[in-house]
Amino acid sequence: MTAATTAPGAPAPAGPAAGGSALAGTRTLVRFALRRDRIRLPVWILALFLGTLATADSLRTLYSSPEDRANAVRSMDSPAGLAMSGPRHYLDDYGFGSMLSHQMLGFTAVLVGLMSVLIITRHTRAEEETGRAELVRSTVVGRHAHLAAALSVAVLANLVLALLLALGLAGAGLGDGGTAGSLLYGSAHAAAGLVFAAVAAVTVQVTAHARGASGTALAVVGLAYVLRAAGDSVGNGALSWLSPIGWVQRSYPYVDDRWWPLLLCAGFAAVCAAAGFALSTRRDVGAGLRPERPGRPTASDVLATPLGLALRLHRGMLAGFGAGLFLMGAMYGSILGDAEEMLEGIDEIQEALDRLGGAGVAESFASMVMVVLAVVAAVYVVMAALRPRSEETAGRAEPLLATGLSRARWAGGHLAVAMGGGTVVLLLAGLGFGLAGAASTGDGSLLPELVGAALAHAPALWVTAGVAVVLFGWFPRASRAAWIVPVYAFVVGYLGQILRFPDWMNNLSPFGHVPRLPAADMDWLPLLLLSLVAAGLVWLGLTGFRRRDLETK
Structure with missing residues (x-):
């Protein structure tokens, strides 16, 4: 016969109190x-x-x-x-x-x-x-x-x-x-x-x-x-x-x-x-x-790749941002035909539009709106680029990286979806803006112009993703600081034009170096430099991730 004893003064096992609230x-x-x-x-x-x-x-x-x-x-x-x-x-x-x-x-x-x-x-x-x-x-x-x-x-x-x-x-x-x-x-x-x-x-x-x-x-x-x-x-x-x-x-x-x-x-x-x-x-x-939907008995070949897995994890958020930005672009495009009448007599906004290149009111207003759409797309990019950090802290990255999957390929899959998905949602925003804008102004040439203006912000999005991956790779506990990039871009890129912030503040944002299409002329050099900066940041971030310890559970 055995007996269980409890040491004197030992605390009683914790548990729900009977009849507790x-x-x-x-x-x-x-x-x-x-x-x-x-x-x-x-x-x-x-x-x-x-x-x-x-x-x-x-x-x-x-x-x-x-x-x-x-x-x-x-x-x-x-x-x-x-x-x-x-x-x-x-x-x-x-x-x-x-x-x-x-x-x-x-x-x-x-x-x-x-x-x-x-x-x-x-x-x-x-x-x-x-x-x-x-x-x-x-x-x-x-x-x-x-x-x-x-x-x-x-x-x-x-x-x-x-x-x-x-x-x-x-x-x-x-x-x-x-x-x-x-x-x-x-x-x-x-x-x-x-x-x-x-x-x-x-x-x-x-x-x-x-x-x-x-x-x-x-x-x-x-x-x-x-x-x-x-x-x-x-x-x-x-x-x-x-x-x-x-x-x-x-x-x-x-x-x-x-x-x-x-x-x-x-x-x-x-x-x-x-x-x-x-x-x-x-x-x-x-x-x-809502019960979980049973999956297929075997995974597809695409899902067995780092990129396919990342796309599967991000698809809901990507679809939501894509639909939301398309509708947001369409809402702004619907008032593009009334832009000149709406802004008539507001001297400060007229001066801000003039500083964008001196084009027509519709084109200048569109270039300001494009900053807003690009910043919302940057929100998606930051969320997607920081998903590896969430996977790591939740303990889901460790079993994957315990296999033959390298850290660079695993994180690179999420990063590719962040950068590629950001470009896709920009395209949808420009498409919605262009379709509604062309309909409200009666100018069909605005559709390709506004789609091109949206895609011109893609290198700035890639730099935003690069900043996020550098923080994730070298300073994982500070990775949420990547949110500073889209917030700062909105403050100085949109409000700063109206409140007359100095130019040097706008130059600190990657979005400040994007040509203000369709109000300004196209300049390929800043976009090329932004792309090179983004590539360097991605390389630096992945290098840091390979060298640091993985947070385990």
């Missing part, structure tokens, strides 16, 4: 999530806050006189202008506050939605995918604690952003609406963020993968924006009321100051959050409600 451990998980996001969340919040204040200040400069604001009303009072901004009611009293709400609220609501979705997926589905959630839940942690903690962090982040916006805009003295308008403007952002955080609480229950969950939730964000844009452009209020972004815009900060549309956001968020908690009880930890 399903929310047990939520407070600890909230603290842990805030600790992990101590850099990420402040960057998000400060970027949105400072960007809004900078926009409010620039609106004062661009539309300083009543005549300038009257010109802005005429330029925005068109289907294309309303689709890109918001409902027409703002134009009835177009002061600085209503102008800020009209032009910025719908756009920043998308960014707040992106922040909220990433918070939820990072602290729920990503934790399950890596196996950390199962380990944590083996202790005294309730079944709903992870989702409750993630939602709590999202609520806190959105409330902090709302408070900063309210205080900052009230201090800026927009002059129409005062403190009440500023408080409503900030609260509208929080309401939009909570809606999309709750949507993500549902999508993380559906799929077993963090990328799929975030992709589905971001598709809902995109659908909300499209519904709002379509409804406002044709004056169909019913269509706009189907969108949470339409709800927050119809609170009309600085115009009517209506709070009740935010109650719709609160109610919808509560319903979605409750659905997320309910659905989480119908699946196992690490699994999704």
